[in-house]
Amino acid sequence: MTAAKSWSGWQALKDHPWLAALVIFLPPLSALLFIAIFASGTPHKLPVGVVDLDHTSESRLLIRKLDAHPSLDMRHPFTSATEGGDALHRGEVYALLIIPSDFGKDLRRSTSPKTSAFYNSQYLLAGKFISSALMQTSMSFSAEIGVALRLGQGYSLPEATSAAAPVQPQITALYNAGMSYALFLVTSITPAVWQILIVASTLLALCWRLERAPLSNNYASRVSEILQLLLPIALILWLQGILFLAFYYLFLGWSPEDNVLWIVLAMALKVLAIQSVGTLILSLVGNKISAFSLSSAYLAPAFAFMGMTFPRGDMNSLAQFWGNLMPSTHFMELQVAVADHGAPLLTFLPSLGWLAVFSLLLPFAIYRLPSQLEVNMKERISL
Numbered sequence: 316m317t318a319a320k321s322w323s324g325w326q327a328l329k330d331h332p333w334l335a336a337l338v339i340f341l342p343p344l345s346a347l348l349f350i351a352i353f354a355s356g357t358p359h360k361l362p363v364g365v366v367d368l369d370h371t372s373e374s375r376l377l378i379r380k381l382d383a384h385p386s387l388d389m390r391h392p393f394t395s396a397t398e399g400g401d402a403l404h405r406g407e408v409y410a411l412l413i414i415p416s417d418f419g420k421d422l423r424r425s426t427s428p429k430t431s432a433f434y435n436s437q438y439l440l441a442g443k444f445i446s447s448a449l450m451q452t453s454m455s456f457s458a459e460i461g462v463a464l465r466l467g468q469g470y471s472l473p474e475a476t477s478a479a480a481p482v483q484p485q486i487t488a489l490y491n492a493g494m495s496y497a498l499f500l501v502t503s504i505t506p507a508v509w510q511i512l513i514v515a516s517t518l519l520a521l522c523w524r525l526e527r528a529p530l531s532n533n534y535a536s537r538v539s540e541i542l543q544l545l546l547p548i549a550l551i552l553w554l555q556g557i558l559f560l561a562f563y564y565l566f567l568g569w570s571p572e573d574n575v576l577w578i579v580l581a582m583a584l585k586v587l588a589i590q591s592v593g594t595l596i597l598s599l600v601g602n603k604i605s606a607f608s609l610s611s612a613y614l615a616p617a618f619a620f621m622g623m624t625f626p627r628g629d630m631n632s633l634a635q636f637w638g639n640l641m642p643s644t645h646f647m648e649l650q651v652a653v654a655d656h657g658a659p660l661l662t663f664l665p666s667l668g669w670l671a672v673f674s675l676l677l678p679f680a681i682y683r684l685p686s687q688l689e690v691n692m693k694e695r696i697s698l
Contacts, residue, residue, distance in 0.1 A: 324547030371419030517593035572657030588673030
């Protein structure tokens with residue numbers, strides 16, 4: 316009993332300060348950090364370059380209208396498209412608006428002048444947000460100018476309004492009505508980072524155990540020893556995941572559409588799934604440094620391949636395959652289905668199933684684990 320207790324997960328947390336930091340302190344701190352970074356909810360005053368080739372009151376009015384949008388900062392004038400394009404390539408501005416030389420004249424003639432806008436698609440979220448703001452403000456500007464011109468032509472106000480904007484589109488986000496970046500990014504970045512912390516803590520705990528005493532050669536005893544090591548850590552990490560949900564609710568106004576207990580269950584399966592994957596990686600390479608390197612390479616693209624910033628259906632086959640190999644992808648599919656869409660059980664049941672399948676790797680991984688790891692003093696973290 317004494318020996319089993321001394322190699323438990325509780326003892327590992329007590330003896331290993333880095334492990335305690337990964338399991339107890341870093342998860343909530345990382346979540347609070349992301350919340351603080353994106354606390355404003357939406358981006359403000361994103362720099363947009365302007366090339367005004369017209370220099371009329373109409374072009375200046377358009378620039379003022381755009382600059383009045385809270386997301387746009389139009390105070391970046393350039394004398395030519397070449398100069399503005401260079402600034403866009405250097406990252407000094409996120410987008411470039413070019414107003415043609417006949418802009419004002421075409422408006423007064425009641426023709427439709429065309430302005431050109433370019434944005435850096437490498438900044439996916441910022442680019443799309445700027446594109447939406449430019450489109451929305453430009454349509455509003457066109458309607459106002461159209462009404463003013465028709466009033467000058469003798470139309471009544473209702474007639475001028477109807478003729479200038481016969482159809483007034485309204486864009487409303489179904490699942491994020493306030494277009495909050497915090498709700499979108501924090502609730503997806505946090506699980507991706509949490510996944511890395513889980514696999515790192517799993518490897519640290521296993522290496523702590525295998526460097527100090529050999530595992531039993533009896534498979535049943537070996538399973539018992541590994542579970543005594545990993546389950547206490549899994550319990551704390553799962554509670555940290557529930558704490559994330561409380562943070563979302565308290566600081567971001569997160570309000571899931573369906574029963575949040577499905578997400579809580581998925582979090583438990585996710586922790587076990589990642590611990591299983593981490594154990595498998597160590598069992599295959601049999602070396603601490605190689606296991607950490609391989610785990611980092613394996614999980615680093617988690618946020619990119621989860622399908623939150625880029626649709627998974629539009630990814631190539633390699634990206635989709637890699638994404639399917641990461642538990643966080645299936646967890647995020649379930650979280651979006653439950654919290655945002657209020658989907659029925661049959662919709663997210665496959666995600667639960669895949670998280671459970673990852674856990675089935677653990678028995679084989681335990682069997683494959685080396686009985687003991689050699690201690691390399693240059694590699695060993697000082698305790």
